[in-house]
Amino acid sequence: MSLLRSAATISGLTLLSRISGLARDILVARTFGASPLTDAFWVAFRIPNLLRRLFAEGAFSQAFVPILGEVRNRHGQDKVKILLDHVFIVLLYALMAITALGIIAAPWVVTAMATGMSHASTDSAFESAVWMTRVMFPYILCMSLVAFASAVLNTWSRFAIPAFTPILLNLSMIVACVLFTDLFTTPIYALAVGVMLGGVAQLLVQWLALAKLGLTPRPTGSLKRAWADPVVRRIIRQMGPATLGVSVAQISILINTNIATWLPAGSVTWLSFADRLMEFPTALLGVALGTVLLPSLSAAHSKQDTQAYSHLLDWGLKLVLLLGLPAAAGLALASDALVATLFNYGAFDASDVQQTRLSVMAYAVGLIGILAVKILAPGFYAKQDIRTPVKIAIGVLIFTQIMNVAFVPYLHHAGLALSIGLGATVNAGCLLVGLRRRHIYLPGAGWMVFFLRLAPAVLALALWILFLQQYMNWTDLTPGTINAWIGDLLRTFLPAGLTFTLSRLLALIVLLLSCGVVYFAALFLAGFRPADFTRRRGQ
Template sequence: MSLFKSASLVSLLTLVSRIAGLVRELLIASTFGASALTDAFNVAFRIPNLLRRLFAEGAFSQAFVPVLAGMRASDGDGATKVLVNQIATVLAWVLSLTCVIGVAGAPLLVWAMASGLKQTPEGFDSAVLMTRWMFPYIGFMSMVALSAGVLNTWKRFAVPAATPVLLNMAMIAAAYWGAPWFKSLGIEPILALAGGVMVGGALQLGVQIPALLRIGMLPRIGWRWSSFKTAWNHPGTRRVVTLMLPALLGVSVAQVSLLINTQIASHLATGSVSWLTYADRLMEFPTAMLGVALGVVLLPQLAGARGVEDGERYSQLLDWGLRLVVLLAVPSAVALLTFAQPLVAVVFHNGAFKDVDAQQTSVALMSYGVGLVGLIAIKVLAPGFYARQDTRTPVKIAIGVLVLTQLMNLLFVPYLAHAALALSISIGAIVNATLLLVGLIRRGAYKPSPGWLRFVLQVVLASALMGAGLMWATGHFDWLGLKGHWFVRVGLLGACISVAALTYFMCLAATGVRLRQFIKR
């Protein structure tokens, strides 16, 4: 399968997952609105998610995939299977201990994440209870991350990309059927969402097993102490741990930023955490479809090119990824900046979700839109360092960006409230991506191919024309006033997006951009 087809497959499956995610958020917003209890759920869900990103999708994957790909290329599948067994054993032991500590220490974790919930005792207590329910989710998802690393190295991209749909479907079922059932039993309905998270995590891990069996890489976990010691002393494990430590610091920096932002938001107006969460869900649509897809596909390819010292292919892969980022992320950012209110109105403005909630979520979404290109570019540029087994440089940059982000929060929050938190993240992402790009160029690892200036001007012109049309549509229709006319709003939204996309790609074609070149690359 070609690189473009692999990225397209991952992107398509991610699109399905994000559509399911939007349905999930629509149901949650219409059922629960933006209240102290939804803030409590979002805080509780962030805690295992934060640790999942630390141990699983973030630092672990960044360290594990390059070592796994290198061992398979040099030592074959047999030695690689041994490595997978040892890594899975160590991971299972560490996660089991982490889950026990997390359940016991839930009150402290909630206080550290969002002490502002203390203003509403019901919200704080609910957050503690839901944290305890959902904390084992980190165990499921960390093992899913290990499975995904193996499957992606074997170029089996479909299953890892499709599994997030299961979490969304479980939470949809929890919101639609579970919440009313809990209410009939006299149980707080929002607790059903916590149960849905756990069911979704178990389902995601379950579907990995047949895929791993088909390639003969289902890990065997040793639960004896001697098995753990053997696994810990394996050279491959030590190498992964060595690479993981600086990567863990780098991911920790991003999560510390999220922790501080959640803490600040919990002290702002009630609903601030939820407004940011809803905006983040919409912003994740383009970042996941493009950024995650490119990152998943490029990292093993970059590691392979680096392994055989093919510098030209390594540079070409980065160039191809960055051009796709500009081609698709720039118009997406313009759309978020000019069309935020219609997007929020159609997806969330139903049931208990009020006009003020829609307005505040729209402001947050526009703030995220400022840094969308940077957020997606990082997904391409950071693997460029990880493939070189350089996890230190991204860490140093991330630490500097963390300091900058919090300084901007001090400056902006008194004036922009919750939107300032999103804006600071956006500006920080732009700085982060710029420094990563400069670092790769200075090392001679990336040499931009000719034609970049012309290409950027073509994309900016097409995006500007598209944005003008979307801005007119935002002001011309009363998107909030159409609450209760969901099908009308959906039809208008579909028509506006279709015309905008047609305008953008026609303008590109008129200025000489040929999309076929990205397939050939």
């Protein structure tokens, strides 16, 4: 099976996840708008998510996947099962302790995360954030075990289930928003319950997938014996610098969330919805490629195949540019279309659209950097070198906060998004230089020709978006615009409210489909063919 097909499988399922996530956020925006209580939910939700990215998907996966792949390649199935048992036991006890501590310390955690909510004027929002944090904190336990299962499944090239399970969280939150809100005096509390139900559902599905492979860990062993396992100790030693590296990025998010709570009400929500849009290209491309590359890079490293190692990185970076540049152009130039069509309903008004749009445009500036980090960092992780990316990340954290000081007084919440994007770009540049200087990555021939072919296609796409945007108005059916013409056609047999919604949706589909046709036609004319980006495992 080709790496491109594996990445496409992950991207396709991730697309469904992001669509269901957008449906979830549209429903949240329509029901709750951008209010202090909505900000409280996003703050509370971000706390277990931060820990999930820090310990589960971040440090743990970076340390565990290369070592698990090494044990699988060099030892038998029995050794693998023993390792899985021992890692699971240590992970389970650690997570139980973290969860208990988090529930007890929720008021202090929320204060650290969002100091702006501790003011008297926002007492209700602060208390709500604490309540929801306590309800959702066990989510970190569920999702860390999900990350454990995902690491095993990805190592065995079972990419579909880990890519599918996030859909369950979104569906659970949608059900909670629709059915559970009447059960609480503070209706938004229903979302916190939905998060926990989604976490349990994801864990159950992944555990069943492990059982089919015969790799379900047994929790009956001794913690002392598991802790004494030298391979487990090695994973833990690797997790130390990995945790520091991932925590740098999460500290940046923590600082930005904290700053946003001091900005006008709604700032956290505007950034959250902008981040949701950014997750589309980030997850569909960056995460998908990073997921399939890490096991392949680890295998190339174990075989000492330096040529294959560089070819894999070449392949990933070219795909990032081929698909990431048009995504960045689309987000920057059509941000009003995306935000208005997806969120401008009910309590989420036109001013919220404008504020969220500014965040999306700011994020788009650094999209290529964000995506490139997902490709370049595994270049170090696969060689079990986690310290170098950590050092780079610490420098980027300092640089990002300097940019916050410069941007936020003038750009407010959009300045926070811009700092993250530019920081990621600097991070990617430093990783690339580090890989080149250590001769880990030796770029193949043809990069100049690649850029000369790609640039006209991206330019054609940008000009096409600017041309179409003249004939569209996304917050109103202004006469003479494309969406108004579509609305006129629909008005004869649909209610007025539904006409407005569908006309914008159809206009957005027309915009996106036409952009795809223009871009890929330009790529074809420039000489690109699908075979240029197809490579099979082991090549």
